[in-house]
Amino acid sequence: MIIKSLILAVFICLTQQVSSQPKSSGKQPVLGVRSVKILEMSGLKFKDLNRNGQLDKYEDWRLSAQERSRDLLTKMSLEQKVGFMLISTTRMKNDQSFGPAASREPITSDFNEEDLVASQNMFTRKPLPAPIMNAAGTTKAVTQYHLRHFILRANVSARTTAEWANKLQALCEGDGLGIPAIVASNPRNHITAAAAIGTSVGQTVFSAWPGELGLSAMRDLKLVREFADIARQEWAAVGLRKGYMYMADLATEPRWQRIEGTFGENAQWAGQMITEIVYGFQGTTLGPGSVAMTTKHFPGGGSGQGGQDPHFDWGKKEVFPGGKFANNLIPFKAAIKAGTSAIMPYYSLPADTKYEPIAYAYNRAVIHDLLRTELGFSGIINSDTGPIEMMPWGAENLSIQERYKRTLEAGVNLYSGTADPANLLATVKSGMVDTKLIDDSVLRLLMEKFNLGLFENPYVDEDAAERLVGNAQFRARADLAHRKSIVLLRNEAEMLPLKPKTKVYFDVNAAKAGGTATQATSYTINDGKYPITFVATPDEADVIVLWLKPSAKSLFASDGSPIYLSLSKNSIDVAYVNSLTAKKPTILAINYSNPWVIDEIYPKATNTTAKGVLATFGTTPDALLDIVTGKFSPTGKMPFTTPISEAAVQQQKEDVPGYEEGAGYALFHYEEGLTFKIRK
Template sequence: MTDATTTTAEAETAARPWLDASLPVAERVELLLAEMTVEEKAGLLFQTMITMGEDGELAEADPVFGLPSNREFVLEKGMTHFNLLGVAPTAGAIARWHNKLQELAASTRLGIPVTISTDPRHSFTENPGAAMLAGPFSQWPDALGLAATRDAALVERFGDIARQEYTAVGIRVALHPQVDLATEPRWSRVLQTFGEDAELSGELGAAYIRGFQNGDAFGAESVSTMVKHFPGGGPQKDGEDPHFAYGREQVYPGGQFELHLKPFAAAFDAGVRQVMPYYGMPVDTEYEEVGFGFNKSVLTGLLRERFEFDGIVCTDWGLVNDAAIFGQPFPARAWGVEHLTPLERVEKILDAGADQFGGEACPELVLELVAQGRVDEQRLDVSVRRLLREKFALGLFENPFVDAEAADAIVGSAEFRAAGDAAQRASIAVLSNRDAVLPFTPGVKLYVEGIAPEVAAAYGEVVDSPADADLAVLRLQAPFEQRATMFENFFHAGSLEFSGDVVAHVAEVAAAVPTVVDVFLDRPAILGPVVEAASAVAGNWGASAAALLDVLSGAAPAGGRLPFDIPSSMAAVEASRPDVPFDTADPLFRFGHGLTL
């Protein structure tokens, strides 16, 4: 470092003493907090979606998603927390955009750096309402698939690889893991959980957190994790999701509220830094019947006091203002407080104990509450301290920028992709194998559906008709009901039964040739008719066709185990209690089932 550079740095530290990295974080927080206006504090309390411009440029206003420009977010609204929307073709483009956004933040009065978060980006999930496409990142099975491996070391390795890929492009907060228990088979968010078992979910959730946060060495190389959805989003009435008004109720007919807290307790023990409460409202419990983001008895009484959690609490997206999604009106998820105005909702959320408003960009409402004397500025300081503390702990004030040239070499490297591919193979569960048709012999004549012929050609001779084949391999999606809007259909919900047409088609192919059916089990489908018709059935939670065929042909071992029960019928599902695990009568396959070939 030259003398001129040293002098400039010393002058900057003198003007902004919170930049002195030799000081304790708590002291740096107080130094910066003392300089902040109420407007700057209010901006910190909001985190919402943001888009990037083409090839790493800053984005202008986005009419499709109704988002302002990047400049308006930072310069006019004073916001410094954003959830990156969409996917870029290269890691370098994300990194360049991130650096430009940090330059924009540095130009503000106090130069508070931006924190970028993301939903999951490493999986094959087809539900963009809950996750993102992998793009340049290495590709892994979804959380249910990780659970199917039963391998905590593998899950921690995934977190470590994802951490390296995230930090390479400037993403410093993971809006995951999701440790809700999948006790209601119909729930649309099952895929992102670790399944139905509380002990396994806690063990794997903790491993996931350690991988992302760099073990005990939380700092400049870490990604802060936000565990969700406290106090457990699984017990949904009729399996409906509280993104929608018809799914707002969480019910506990089996009295298992406490069971759903167990994975969160494991996450707290693992040092998780942030928590997201769910949309749902508890019914017939000791807690107030309002959405968890508004719920003081849950956020303050349960989370802050009982569990002594002093990290960041960020609400789920869109609790305050109505919005439009894909051109359709979409009400705020203000369950139990629909009658309140947006201003009153903000007041109730702050009173409940949350620090940050997810999916919202309305700091003017906080300013109005302070101006009216309804919220004291000292209440804002409580949350601002937590939010600033995280930025300091992540090293963002020392070095907010990333190496854009290095990002392309790190993200999606051959080593990381190979690890993801191996995890895909390890997660596949073979559920039935009548007449020992598996493993099949490479070189046989294959009829395939849902598999690209050029991929199948590496395993056998691909033919156009089941009648000409030695073996058929069909890939199916677990069933779900079509709903009224595009956004609703991102959330696979409703019946778990395959249609008669699908079952008849499987039976027709199976009548002509021994048939293997692989099902993407984003929910525990009613597999009985498929198992009866097919020679063999497998389940996956995000796996390439090559990974599947490696397992089916014996090139890779079959080691996946079910992360939930497979129900025997919809009647059994409907009769089960949403909060109780393993509660469907006479399941077809039990949790942990999986054949070894």
């Protein structure tokens, strides 16, 4: 056991150091090889990736990433370049992402060789203007379509992911110029109420931290950096080297269904959070231990009209009634300064600004003039999934080739959502676009791979990955974060922390199926962890602890109907809650994935006995109970303002943060949070 711990400690140390090693240091790097030969020159070793028996510049790790990229660019065919500009979902064997669950066999580290063709828009459920391929069989994607960028959606063990990643890299090494793959993913390190394809993988074998709002609520930038560095180590260990994250969008429109993935409503603070995230995942520069970030969704997607989302036609307009367009740019400026590798434009179109009302991926004034020229971003512009075929807002009347032309000229470098390069290739071959745009994109994409050290060693140690991911040391730091993320909002008569020997009825999640009450779902037995006694019914209790987890309609179930934030509209049995709070002194804990309106239960008429209110943002029962029983003093602060009523929600301005909405808007204020002294 001691030997295993020492091995793990050494592995962690090496992983932490590698991202800061200088590129082209002249020192022999470790070369990962499966099929190509090694060239030896002057005592140094190089990979003969194109199998020509000589050392090409792109194979020479002593040269700069730019010099190597330019050399490789000259060797790539047009077909290879175009395939290199697509990033598509890739599936392990038996993984049915984006498709019907046809197989009940467990997901394995082998390849899924079946193409997955969508016949309709997976978001709007309308026929597509042309067939698209959401995913291709892995071997076909690599060897026929020349894809080298992939998105992994599967949620499997660390070993399975590492084994699959190594098989993918071996396939790439044996094909053509031997260009390695880069595998991206949505977040995998958070407890979230709304995990879905395209937003978050949800809870995995990786260390489980609070949701993004919870990280923000900690008000601890040092621990945020530590989180990002730990997640980086876990990702890199299994072969995930690109993150489709994090969101620099602001939570100014409280109805937006993606607020849970933001860092709150304050632009300056979100910028500080994004800075720590980028440095934690990438280091000060991209290196062999880095995970490249894709900051999204430029120029900010948090002010959709009526809170609707632009995955759908009814949510395509982003509005700025408060004139706050520039406020949205603040976190992106921070990401650019920190060196984020890529930025993703959103599907929205600006409805009331100086910019043309066309989706941001098509909007040259926003992507080229603002992002590239004015803000100075030199990295990769990565489209969101499907702006060509599925969400071409403002460009619906253009043909597929005209859409590619328009987005290329706007500045898109990497297209997400299709595995088939035929339409993009046809656009280029037709002469509609300057091929310099293609070369510029491929050059940026190649430089990312060279800087990440993938050409030298894209392979991972499967045994080490299994030991590292989710290890006890990482879990302990995540546990601290969970406790720091909880916000104490009200504590009447100093009810908290609960006194020893208090009899507690702990009801986790008051969303009652069919409106009927059920027994508590957690903690009727103490096991000696807490100085209180758990009881099975409210009547036996001295105090009720009620943890509410409102559940809105999922993002991809949207139908364009108005969005409400009242608890009764979001799966909470208000009558049941009020029956409990009228019966016994009650501590309300509310999981805020949106700024819920809680006026139906608090404050209520004089019959309420709610004595305390806590806010959680994706955490564990243990963390909540540690606060309630005084094992840990609360220090969290609210990452957004919560509206006092549904009427306040409907009257607020989509782009204005809650703390600027004026008197009478807020129940709980931005940055509000109490504490208490631990009882002795």
